[in-house]
Amino acid sequence: MAEEEKKKLTQKQAAYLHFNKPKEKPMADAVKAEAPRQPTREENRRINDALEEHYEVAKQCYRLNFSDESLAGKLNVPRAWVSDIRDRFFGPNVSASKLEAPAKLREYEAKLKELSDKALGLAQEVEDTLKSLQQYRVGLDYQGVA
DSSP: OOOHHHHHHHHHHHHHHHHHHHOOGGGSSOOOOOOOOOHHHHHHHHHHHHHHEEEEETEEEEEEEOOHHHHHHHHTTHHHHHHHHHHHOOOOOOOOOHHHHEEEEEEEEHHHHHHHHHHHHHHHHHHHHHHHHHHHHHHHHHHHHO
């Protein structure tokens, strides 16, 4: 009998759900994402002034180690605002230090090669002088001077 009661109960539940379907929420009630806040005129001016100070338009890069991220942190504004203004009016998000690094590396490599060549030249000179000294000593021994 317990099985019959369970069967009746599930039939009752099915019938209840059939006639009392859950209502779907209309789209108007759905949570809509708010558009991100746009910068004010003053914030745009501050960002533009900072870009003027820290971005070299002729070289198409930030001075020193500046970037969109560091400038946004300095101004306490979202990075996207800085990126947007820089993209529209200045150039790419590149730091001068990243552009100069390969040139500096080549400079160090050239200096190292120059010093290495000098060192090899000095080593050869030392070796030649040692040979001359040995030959001179042999000559002195042969003459009985030593």
